[in-house]
Amino acid sequence: MSLALDLVVASRTLAEHGVIDAYGHASARSDTDPQRYYMARNLAPELVTEADIVELDLDSKPVAATGHALYNERFIHGEIYKARPDVQAIVHNHSHAVVPFSCTGCELKPIFHMAAFVGLGIPTWDIRDAQRGTDMLVRTAALGEHLARKLGKHPAVLMRGHGSTVVAENLQRAVGRTIYLDVNARMQLDAAQLAGGQRNIVFMDDAEVAANVSWQNYERSWELWKRKALAKLAAERG
Numbered sequence: 216m217s218l219a220l221d222l223v224v225a226s227r228t229l230a231e232h233g234v235i236d237a238y239g240h241a242s243a244r245s246d247t248d249p250q251r252y253y254m255a256r257n258l259a260p261e262l263v264t265e266a267d268i269v270e271l272d273l274d275s276k277p278v279a280a281t282g283h284a285l286y287n288e289r290f291i292h293g294e295i296y297k298a299r300p301d302v303q304a305i306v307h308n309h310s311h312a313v314v315p316f317s318c319t320g321c322e323l324k325p326i327f328h329m330a331a332f333v334g335l336g337i338p339t340w341d342i343r344d345a346q347r348g349t350d351m352l353v354r355t356a357a358l359g360e361h362l363a364r365k366l367g368k369h370p371a372v373l374m375r376g377h378g379s380t381v382v383a384e385n386l387q388r389a390v391g392r393t394i395y396l397d398v399n400a401r402m403q404l405d406a407a408q409l410a411g412g413q414r415n416i417v418f419m420d421d422a423e424v425a426a427n428v429s430w431q432n433y434e435r436s437w438e439l440w441k442r443k444a445l446a447k448l449a450a451e452r453g
């Protein structure tokens with residue numbers, strides 16, 4: 216399966232899980248040129264087909280002329296690919312469950328095994344540290360570079376009052392992490408309500424996190440998501 220088709224599957228899967236709606240986007244580094252990456256043109260992710268996938272350089276400029284508009288926030292992707300040679304896939308999203316953790320000082324912690332990667336640490340980026348008075352969107356390379364610096368070596372970064380950006384060594388892991396980051400946020404809020412605060416929640420410890428993240432690749436999930444997305448795509452094409 217081509218990387219373009221994988222991106223179609225990723226976009227539709229993230230939309231189906233309500234993690235991205237008409238906004239948010241997934242990308243994958245080119246498997247033939249690490250100085251380039253693929254993402255959809257400016258389109259609701261649920262509508263993306265292979266024909267909508269555009270190739271960009273790491274300055275987030277399209278490699279070939281395209282008559283289509285591109286995502287305003289594509290600089291998130293290009294600048295992270297520059298800063299993190301290990302990253303092969305990125306998802307930027309506005310998960311409603313995650314945003315409250317971006318603006319309250321309440322730290323996201325790994326509450327269950329499918330989101331063990333949360334235990335690797337998720338910093339929060341405040342766009343005001345880079346520029347004041349923005350519309351909150353990462354519309355420039357300078358803002359993208361600033362965000363990439365806050366991400367550092369971590370698997371994700373929260374963006375205050377906006378959402379998050381999740382990275383991984385492959386696309387299925389980036390998609391899985393994004394979906395389970397959203398689930399983790401909801402579970403953590405539920406647990407805090409049950410327990411009367413975060414103090415009484417037992418989170419995964421560092422050894423458990425390390426034992427899980429070494430292998431967790433969301434493979435069974437990816438096979439399922441792929442089959443469902445491709446079936447839907449085939450039905451649309453009649």
Ligand SMILES: [Zn+2]
Binds near residue numbers: 239
């Ligand atoms: Zn955004």
